[in-house]
Amino acid sequence: xxxxxxxxxxxxxxxxxxxxxxxxxxxxxxxxxxxxxxxxxxxxxxxxxxxxxxxxxxxxxxxxxxxxxxxxxxxxxxxxxxxxxxxxxxxxxxxxxxxxxxxxxxxxxxxxxxxxxxxxxxxxxxxxxxxxxxxxxxxxxxxxxxxxxxxxxxxxxxxxxxxxxxxxxxxxxxxxxxxxxxxxxxxxxxxxxxxxxxxxxxxxxxxxxxxxxxxxxxxxxxxxxxxxxxxxxxxxxxxxxxxxxxxxxxxxxxxxxxxxxxxxxxxxxxxxxxxxxxxxxxxxxxxxxxxxxxxxxxxxxxxxxxxxxxxxxxxxxxxxxxxxxxxxxxxxxxxxxxxxxxxxxxxxxxxxxxxxxxxxxxxxxxxxxxxxxxxxxxxxxxxxxxxxxxxxxxxxxxxxxxxxxxxxxxxxxxxxxxxxxxxxxxxxxxxxxxxxxxxxxxx
Amino acid sequence: xxxxxxxxxxxxxxxxxxxxxxxxxxxxxxxxxxxxxxxxxxxxxxxxxxxxxxxxxxxxxxxxxxxxxxxxxxxxxxxxxxxxxxxxxxxxxxxxxxxxxxxxxxxxxxxxxxxxxxxxxxxxxxxxxxxxxxxxxxxxxxxxxxxxxxxxxxxxxxxxxxxxxxxxxxxxxxxxxxxxxxxxxxxxxxxxxxxxxxxxxxxxxxxxxxxxxxxxxxxxxxxxxxxxxxxxxxxxxxxxxxxxxxxxxxxxxxxxxxxxxxxxxxxxxxxxxxxxxxxxxxxxxxxxxxxxxxxxxxxxxxxxxxxxxxxxxxxxxxxxxxxxxxxxxxxxxxxxxxxxxxxxxxxxxxxxxxxxxxxxxxxxxxxxxxxxxxxxxxxxxxxxxxxxxxxxxxxxxxxxxxxxxxxxxxxxxxxxxxxxxxxxxxxxxxxxxxxxxxxxxxx
Numbered sequence: 001x002x003x004x005x006x007x008x009x010x011x012x013x014x015x016x017x018x019x020x021x022x023x024x025x026x027x028x029x030x031x032x033x034x035x036x037x038x039x040x041x042x043x044x045x046x047x048x049x050x051x052x053x054x055x056x057x058x059x060x061x062x063x064x065x066x067x068x069x070x071x072x073x074x075x076x077x078x079x080x081x082x083x084x085x086x087x088x089x090x091x092x093x094x095x096x097x098x099x100x101x102x103x104x105x106x107x108x109x110x111x112x113x114x115x116x117x118x119x120x121x122x123x124x125x126x127x128x129x130x131x132x133x134x135x136x137x138x139x140x141x142x143x144x145x146x147x148x149x150x151x152x153x154x155x156x157x158x159x160x161x162x163x164x165x166x167x168x169x170x171x172x173x174x175x176x177x178x179x180x181x182x183x184x185x186x187x188x189x190x191x192x193x194x195x196x197x198x199x200x201x202x203x204x205x206x207x208x209x210x211x212x213x214x215x216x217x218x219x220x221x222x223x224x225x226x227x228x229x230x231x232x233x234x235x236x237x238x239x240x241x242x243x244x245x246x247x248x249x250x251x252x253x254x255x256x257x258x259x260x261x262x263x264x265x266x267x268x269x270x271x272x273x274x275x276x277x278x279x280x281x282x283x284x285x286x287x288x289x290x291x292x293x294x295x296x297x298x299x300x301x302x303x304x305x306x307x308x309x310x311x312x313x314x315x316x317x318x319x320x321x322x323x324x325x326x327x328x329x330x331x332x333x334x335x336x337x338x339x340x341x342x343x344x345x346x347x348x349x350x351x352x353x354x355x356x357x358x359x360x361x362x363x364x365x366x367x368x369x370x371x372x373x374x375x376x377x378x379x380x381x382x383x384x385x386x387x388x389x390x391x392x393x394x395x396x397x398x399x400x401x402x403x404x405x406x407x408x409x410x411x412x413x414x415x416x417x418x419x420x421x422x423x424x425x426x427x428x429x430x431x432x433x434x435x436x437x438x439x440x441x442x443x
Numbered sequence: 444x445x446x447x448x449x450x451x452x453x454x455x456x457x458x459x460x461x462x463x464x465x466x467x468x469x470x471x472x473x474x475x476x477x478x479x480x481x482x483x484x485x486x487x488x489x490x491x492x493x494x495x496x497x498x499x500x501x502x503x504x505x506x507x508x509x510x511x512x513x514x515x516x517x518x519x520x521x522x523x524x525x526x527x528x529x530x531x532x533x534x535x536x537x538x539x540x541x542x543x544x545x546x547x548x549x550x551x552x553x554x555x556x557x558x559x560x561x562x563x564x565x566x567x568x569x570x571x572x573x574x575x576x577x578x579x580x581x582x583x584x585x586x587x588x589x590x591x592x593x594x595x596x597x598x599x600x601x602x603x604x605x606x607x608x609x610x611x612x613x614x615x616x617x618x619x620x621x622x623x624x625x626x627x628x629x630x631x632x633x634x635x636x637x638x639x640x641x642x643x644x645x646x647x648x649x650x651x652x653x654x655x656x657x658x659x660x661x662x663x664x665x666x667x668x669x670x671x672x673x674x675x676x677x678x679x680x681x682x683x684x685x686x687x688x689x690x691x692x693x694x695x696x697x698x699x700x701x702x703x704x705x706x707x708x709x710x711x712x713x714x715x716x717x718x719x720x721x722x723x724x725x726x727x728x729x730x731x732x733x734x735x736x737x738x739x740x741x742x743x744x745x746x747x748x749x750x751x752x753x754x755x756x757x758x759x760x761x762x763x764x765x766x767x768x769x770x771x772x773x774x775x776x777x778x779x780x781x782x783x784x785x786x787x788x789x790x791x792x793x794x795x796x797x798x799x800x801x802x803x804x805x806x807x808x809x810x811x812x813x814x815x816x817x818x819x820x821x822x823x824x825x826x827x828x829x830x831x832x833x834x835x836x837x838x839x840x841x842x843x844x845x846x847x848x849x850x851x852x853x854x855x856x857x858x859x860x861x862x863x864x865x866x867x868x869x870x871x872x873x874x875x876x877x878x879x880x881x882x883x884x885x886x
Contacts, residue, residue, distance in 0.1 A: 009602065010602055010604040011602065011604065011645045013645070050594065067510050067512050069510050076641075076643070077642070080641050088601070155493060158531070159453055159454065159531070159549045159550075160453065161453040161454065198519075198523050199520070200519070202454045202456070406852070409848070409849070413845055419520070
């Protein structure tokens, strides 16, 4: 550690402009970096991946509808024409707010302004078994892992003679009735209805269960009553078993145990039950709320710190309309980042920044073909029109003309063919790494 | 092993038709299975992957031009409408030709006709160091691994202060002057010329070497003198250092040592220097040639065996025009498979099968934008027209309308933008596997 704290991150161009270091290239961090393009700041964007991930479509990667590359954007490419924005693929170890430094795995970086936008990871609520055996979906890698897991399980199931022994490989259980859980459950059900029986004619699918488990009284908690009810109806129409007010107690990799001691056999437990903000070392404990969010003021500045901001899922601002903080969604992150991009030049000039107010543009979730629910501020609708709205809004949110075009074509193709075609078990050959170790020993 | 030899592979539908077991879904195996569609055979196709790989375009996956899914075809999807063709993802351990059985990791399978089409893997000519440290490209996984490796190396290089210490991360050395080596070298040079300097403005590219090493006197050995010369000219025009009559002696992961003791620093040694046929246990040693190919007669039947055939890269048939066997290329594999598909019904009816004669349709290789060489039986040409011919022929060889359309769009996009955009370091999160082990221990 000593070495990293003492050696600066190399090859950062010298600049007279104030340095903004942004940790995390999710919705908030990326939006801020893009909005500071050509402004009088040197922006250094750090992320542990070399791409931005478009989280709302992870479930389509997991269910073989889209390629990871369709919804992942190489950060260097995004900033090709932004001379004042520098990207480094790095892991951040610690913040030293006294020295105004960020310590990464590659050395330290000095900042004038620091923006924390590390987002959130899956929350297993302390259950180590569930963490060990379930499949979360907070990264595109994890989404791809889910896809590979479902396909592998079916390739295994087909070689098992007795139908009762195949059950745990065929059933899919999803925990969490938020948009992610609802969208995953719908997409898995559509795979079961349209694709898997043709791929595996030897298997009987009438006993394959797709179960969606939610602890609360409703799916899509924060949405309107109509949306919640319709989403449930749609899922049930697709054959999903929706279990409300149901708590998962434990999971051993083969069978989910519920609070009432009922068990459901499955090797595929998809975990979308909750998130917890990513932490970073070096900040005072008192800035955190009980659930790990960071208290910020209306300028997104961390309470009690100077020139250090927090955006998106990790931040917590109590507005009058949102006494327990804003929802942890992309819209909030994007609006906070846009606001901060406007405020930073003011702060730099010594002017008073403008306070942040969240403007709720509405929310939506899709369940399946022609099945979605949309709540806009003044109108709520469901079904085909909602589905088209969902498609349009998500397509427009996708970065880059090429990705937008390819996703549009993929969607059109899948719509017409009922056949998302990416059912490939491809992995970069890391296997070779272990073979290599052996070979090196043999030498 | 005992258990597998004694338990049949489960869930194979009962059929009155003779059973054809095909090992390997490469060009030969896939072509044969498709040609036997709706014929009076039960066809069981085995492969260790659940997809067919289109080898001629691996180099575009390696150089971020195409996604693996664009050139990989889920086998179950290919055979959706072929009721008599059954696919199993399996590894074949052994052939028992006395009992007419194939033993796989899932149990044994009985056959009436057995077709070996396992293809070939990289040949390191016994050098364990090269095998341990170089990157071969005989699977789409390996191609993806090369892509990830090149990008990782650049992400590392950018954090190294002294230019002389970055060299081994930036240089790329390709060994083998066949089509694969030539195409890789050209594509890497184009990345260097068009993409990498924009992605990594902090690095200086004038010292980045792309070296193509070939042991023989020419690139593209079996092609015409014009093609060989032009390919070399094109590569040199793109800035590739072509080293003919040069032997690689050793490689330690950091630096390639040539026979004259000269060294070239590189962490990226791409190995396309030779292939060796995949072997299978249980066959007599005398069927193999010195370099591991299997002697077959003009009906592709293995010499000295009954009802066992070998196709493609693993087979060796001495025709008058090809005294040392046919070249190990897709064309031969496809033609052999087509011939065998016609012969099997004849053999089954007790008629005399037709002998195989290879019809050389020509060969081609591409070096870069508008740069390719084509030898057809009656005409040879190079440059733009050759490049268009290459594009057209490869596009038409791609299975499936969707893949063809998407590759066409990808190519058009890359052509117009000079910017293959798939520079993502995405891996299915196998990392979690090790985290999991830890978590399970903690419990």
